[in-house]
Amino acid sequence: MEAIVEIKNISKVYPIRRGFRDLRGEGGILDLIRGRKTEKKKVLNNINLEIYKGETVGIIGKNGSGKSTLLKIIAGVTSPTSGIVKVYGRVASLLELGAGFHPLLTGRENIYLNASLLGMRKKQVDEIIEYIIEFSGIREFIDQPVDTYSSGMYVRLGFAIASHVNPDIFLVDEVLAVGDEEFQRKCRWKIGELHEEGKTIIFVSHDLGTVHALCDRVFLLENGNLVDRGSVTSTINYYLRKIGRESGIHTLVNQKEDFEAIFCHGRISLFHNKNEITSPMGIDQTFLYLQQPHSSTMSDWEIKERKMNFIDGSGNLFRLPIKCNWKIKLENNELLIESNFELLKEIEIQASEFRIFLPENYSRFFYDGIEETFPPLVPGDTTWKPITIPNPDETTTFVLSENQNNYPPLKIEFSSPQFKSFMNIGNTDYMSRSRYISIFTHIPPDRNFRIPGKIEGITLKISITKEDDYKLWAEKWKSSKEALKKILLKDFYIKLVYGFLEFFMSEPEKQITSSIHLHFQLKCKGLWLLSQTFFWGAPRLENSKWIIKGKCPRLPASLICEMWKSSENTIEMNIYLEVYEELELEEYNVSIALILDYSNWETLYERGTFSPISEDQKEYIHLNKNYEPSDWIKASGENLPNITLFTNLHNKFRMSPINPEFSLRARILQAIASPERAGYFVFRPGVHLLFSGGVKLEKEIGSDQQ
Amino acid sequence: MSHISRKIYYDSEAQTSLWGLPRDLISAREILWRLVWREIKARYRYAVMGFLWAVIEPILFMLLLLFIFTFLIRERNMSSLNNLSTPMATQILCGLIFWQYFSTSLISATYSLVNHQNLVKKLYFPREVIPISCVIYPILNLSIAFIALILIHLILGGKVNLNIFWGSVWLLILILTTTGLGLLFSIGYVHYRDIGNMVNFGLLLGFYASPVFYPLDLVINACRNGNLPPWSLKLYMMNPMVNILEGIRHCVLSGKSIEPHLLTFPLLFSVISLIVGTYVFRKLSSTVSDYM
Numbered sequence: 001m002e003a004i005v006e007i008k009n010i011s012k013v014y015p016i017r018r019g020f021r022d023l024r025g026e027g028g029i030l031d032l033i034r035g036r037k038t039e040k041k042k043v044l045n046n047i048n049l050e051i052y053k054g055e056t057v058g059i060i061g062k063n064g065s066g067k068s069t070l071l072k073i074i075a076g077v078t079s080p081t082s083g084i085v086k087v088y089g090r091v092a093s094l095l096e097l098g099a100g101f102h103p104l105l106t107g108r109e110n111i112y113l114n115a116s117l118l119g120m121r122k123k124q125v126d127e128i129i130e131y132i133i134e135f136s137g138i139r140e141f142i143d144q145p146v147d148t149y150s151s152g153m154y155v156r157l158g159f160a161i162a163s164h165v166n167p168d169i170f171l172v173d174e175v176l177a178v179g180d181e182e183f184q185r186k187c188r189w190k191i192g193e194l195h196e197e198g199k200t201i202i203f204v205s206h207d208l209g210t211v212h213a214l215c216d217r218v219f220l221l222e223n224g225n226l227v228d229r230g231s232v233t234s235t236i237n238y239y240l241r242k243i244g245r246e247s248g249i250h251t252l253v254n255q256k257e258d259f260e261a262i263f264c265h266g267r268i269s270l271f272h273n274k275n276e277i278t279s280p281m282g283i284d285q286t287f288l289y290l291q292q293p294h295s296s297t298m299s300d301w302e303i304k305e306r307k308m309n310f311i312d313g314s315g316n317l318f319r320l321p322i323k324c325n326w327k328i329k330l331e332n333n334e335l336l337i338e339s340n341f342e343l344l345k346e347i348e349i350q351a352s353e354f355r356i357f358l359p360e361n362y363s364r365f366f367y368d369g370i371e372e373t374f375p376p377l378v379p380g381d382t383t384w385k386p387i388t389i390p391n392p393d394e395t396t397t398f399v400l401s402e403n404q405n406n407y408p409p410l411k412i413e414f415s416s417p418q419f420k421s422f423m424n425i426g427n428t429d430y431m432s433r434s435r436y437i438s439i440f441t442h443i444p445p446d447r448n449f450r451i452p453g454k455i456e457g458i459t460l461k462i463s464i465t466k467e468d469d470y471k472l473w474a475e476k477w478k479s480s481k482e483a484l485k486k487i488l489l490k491d492f493y494i495k496l497v498y499g500f501l502e503f504f505m506s507e508p509e510k511q512i513t514s515s516i517h518l519h520f521q522l523k524c525k526g527l528w529l530l531s532q533t534f535f536w537g538a539p540r541l542e543n544s545k546w547i548i549k550g551k552c553p554r555l556p557a558s559l560i561c562e563m564w565k566s567s568e569n570t571i572e573m574n575i576y577l578e579v580y581e582e583l584e585l586e587e588y589n590v591s592i593a594l595i596l597d598y599s600n601w602e603t604l605y606e607r608g609t610f611s612p613i614s615e616d617q618k619e620y621i622h623l624n625k626n627y628e629p630s631d632w633i634k635a636s637g638e639n640l641p642n643i644t645l646f647t648n649l650h651n652k653f654r655m656s657p658i659n660p661e662f663s664l665r666a667r668i669l670q671a672i673a674s675p676e677r678a679g680y681f682v683f684r685p686g687v688h689l690l691f692s693g694g695v696k697l698e699k700e701i702g703s704d705q706q
Numbered sequence: 707m708s709h710i711s712r713k714i715y716y717d718s719e720a721q722t723s724l725w726g727l728p729r730d731l732i733s734a735r736e737i738l739w740r741l742v743w744r745e746i747k748a749r750y751r752y753a754v755m756g757f758l759w760a761v762i763e764p765i766l767f768m769l770l771l772l773f774i775f776t777f778l779i780r781e782r783n784m785s786s787l788n789n790l791s792t793p794m795a796t797q798i799l800c801g802l803i804f805w806q807y808f809s810t811s812l813i814s815a816t817y818s819l820v821n822h823q824n825l826v827k828k829l830y831f832p833r834e835v836i837p838i839s840c841v842i843y844p845i846l847n848l849s850i851a852f853i854a855l856i857l858i859h860l861i862l863g864g865k866v867n868l869n870i871f872w873g874s875v876w877l878l879i880l881i882l883t884t885t886g887l888g889l890l891f892s893i894g895y896v897h898y899r900d901i902g903n904m905v906n907f908g909l910l911l912g913f914y915a916s917p918v919f920y921p922l923d924l925v926i927n928a929c930r931n932g933n934l935p936p937w938s939l940k941l942y943m944m945n946p947m948v949n950i951l952e953g954i955r956h957c958v959l960s961g962k963s964i965e966p967h968l969l970t971f972p973l974l975f976s977v978i979s980l981i982v983g984t985y986v987f988r989k990l991s992s993t994v995s996d997y998m
Binding site: 010014015072073075076077078079080083084085086087088089090091093100102104105109112113116117118119120121122145 | 721722741747752830
C-alpha cells in the first residue's frame, strides 16, 4: 500500500519575531545589537507518519501540542523546519469554507476563484459549477456580490465548493465545533460520506467522542511527539489516563480494578477490564432551555474533592447560568451519580436529562416488563429513535449484549426525589452509532424552579451484573407486577390495564368485556375525557385494596381509583376526583363495554334486548325509555355470566344500556351522573367522591349445570 | 501501482529550491490569472466611470504639474524646457503613467502577502503568484493610459514611428525590475513591517529623484552649471528608473531607436533584482504564514 501522505522526521520550530521592544516585549533592535538570543519554541519534534489512501486518521492532543501545526504542514500552509513532507494528492480543508472569497465579486466568480485555489482548472469547474450552485441552494443570489450574502449563505456556498472540488485528502480541524446544529450535522454527514467514498480524511479535534466514532487510526501529539498506542481506543485511553490528573479529568477505580470510570469535563466513560463499555459519548447531562439542549460537557468543571473511587465536582455551563454538581462514587460493581444543579440567575429550564450512550454491541434491553432487542443501526438513520414508551413508575432497566465478556449486562436505575422522571431508550443516528438510555426530568413551569437556588436532581446507579442476576430479577419483577395487575375473584379475574379494567371468566377462560372494557369518562367544557387518555401510575396494593391514580390531561385534576374484592364474585370501587383548581364538570359516567354476545339487559324499571348494530352506526343509542335514577343495571346472554353494574350512591346515577358505534363491537352498560338541572358539577380544590359501586358477576345457573 | 503515475502535489523540499519555481508557476497559472481578474473586477465594478479613471487620473495630475511649473515656478533653469522637441504636457504624462505603474505595482506587491493573509494562512499554493499578480494587474491601467498618451501626443502635433516598439523592451525591463523588488519587499514586509514605511518613503523620494515631471537634461544642465555637485549626478544615475523613464520617452515621443548606453544599467539591475528577489522569496515564502 502506498502512502498518500509521507512525513519523515519533521520538526517545527517557531521563531520568536523581532520587533519594537516596548511593543513586542523582546527581540527589539537593541537586543539584536547586543546579540541577546531569544528563545525558540519547538512545536513538533521528529515526527514520522504515513497516511494511506482511504483512511480516516485522527490527531488528538492538548491545546498547543502541535496538532494544528501538523495539519498546516500537511496542507502546505507552512513548511517544516527540518524533515520532508510529501503529499500525493489534492488537499482541501473543510474548515476554510469561504477562505479567499472576495466580497466584491459575485458568487459565481468566487466559485471559480476558490476552486482554482483548491487546484481546479477552469474547464473542470465549468463541469461542476451547476452542481455547486444547486447544492448551495442560493441560485437567485449567485450573480450578486458575496458581500450582500448573509453569513449563512456564505458558509453554504463555501461548503458547496469544498464538497464538490473532489480532492483526495480532506483536512478537518475542529470543524464540528463551529456553526449551528444544522451545519454541524451536515458536516458530520459529509465526513461520513467522504469516508464511504474512500477519501482520505485527517481529523483534528478535542472531541474524543467524535474522533473515536470517525477514525480508523488515532495519533496523540504530546509536547510535539507523536504517540501511537496501536488501536484507536487504547490511544484515547492512554491520553485520558495521561492527562487524568489535570483539571477536570479524573479516573475512578474500584478495589478489584475491573471497573473504571473516567470523568472528563462533564462526561463519564465506563471501562470494564480496560474495555470501554460506554460509547464515546459516554454519560452526560443536558439542560433543555428554549428547546435547545446544553450539555454538561460544554461547561467549566472544577473538582472539589477527589479520591480513588470518589469525586465531587461542579461545572458551570458555558452558555447558561447553571452550575451542575455531580458526586460520583464507584464501589464494587456500582457507579453512583448523585446530581443536583443550581440556577445562578433567574432562568426557566424546561427539563434536565441524563444520557447514557452505549455501543452497538448492547443489543437487548429489559424495560417495563418487556425484553426487547434494539433495532439495528442502518446508514439511513439520521434522527434519534426512541423505542420504548416511557412509564414514569419504571425506574430500572437492563441492557444486555451478546458478548458478555467484553460488554457485561448493565443494570441502570435512578431515583428522582423532587420531580417525575422517566426513562427513554432508543437508538441514536447512524453517525453516532449508539444506543441511548436517557432519564428525562421535566421541570414544571413554576416560579420556585425559576428563581436562583438549588434544585434536586436525580441519583443514577449503573451496575455491572450477570445474565443470571438479570434473569432472577426479571422473574421477580414479572411476578410482582403481575400480582399487582390482576384481581382474582372466585370464578373470574380482572386485569388492570392502563386506564381500564378487563374482565375475564376463568373457567373456561373467556373475556367478557371488549374494546374499552370498564372505563370512566368525564365531560368538561364539551370535551369528553376517557380514562385511557389519563396519565396513570402503577397500581399499589394497600390493605388489600388496589389503588391507582391517574392525572387528567388538560385538567388540573387526578382520578384516584380504589378497588377491592367485596365478596366471592364482586368487585367494588370508589372513584375519587382530586381537584387542584376549581373545576366544573358537565357530566361523568362509569361504563362497562361487554362483548357482543350479551343479548339482554334489565334495569329497575324495564328490561329488553340489545338490538343488532348496523355497520353504519356512528353514535351511541340509549335503549331504555325510563331515565329515572336507579341503583343497578344488569346484562345477560346465553352461556355468559350475568353482569351487574351497581352503585352505592342512592339515586345519583341513571343506568342505561347502550348500543355504541359499530366499530367498538360492544354493548355498553353505563352509570351516568349528570347535574339535576342544566348546570355543572362544581368541584372546589380537594378530594371528592365521584362514584362508589361495583360490578357483580354471577355464573349463569344453566351453564353451571352443564 | 507504478511510481510514475503518482503525481506529487506537495513536496516540502521542492518548496524552497529555486528549481521548483517554474513547475510551481505553471501549475499555479490558473490561480495567478484568477487573482489578477479578481483585482481588476473588484477595482472597477462599482466605479461609474470605470476604466476612464486610468486616463483621467494621470491627465489631471499632469495638468496640475504643468500648472505648477509654467505659472508658479518660473525659474531660469526652466529655460532649458523651452527648446524641447516635444511639448511639456506629453513629456510629463509619459513619465507619470510609467512611474505610476511602477509605484502602484510596488506598493500593492509589498503589502500583498499580508493583505492576502486569509489565503496564505489557510491554503497551499505557490506564494509567488500573489506579488506577481500585483505586478500584472496594473498593466491594464498602463495600457489604457498609454493609448491616451499616444492620442494626446498626436493631437499636439507629435509624430510616432516604428521605434515606438522598442518601448516594449523598456516595459519588459520595468516589469522585471518591479517584480524583483516586489518579491523582495513583500517577503520583507511580512518579517519586518518597517519595510512598508521604507517603500512608501522610497517611492516619494523616487518621484522627485526620477525624471518624471522634468526631463533628464534639467539635472544634467544643473550639474554642468555648477548648481549641483558632480557626485550628485552619479548618485542620481544610480536610480534605474532614470534610465528607464528617459529611454521610454526617447522611444515613444522622440522616435529614437534603443540606446545601449541607457539600456545597460537598468537591464543589469532588473536581472539582479529579479534573481535576488526570487531567491529570497523562495527561501522564506514556505514559512510565511508563521509570521502573520
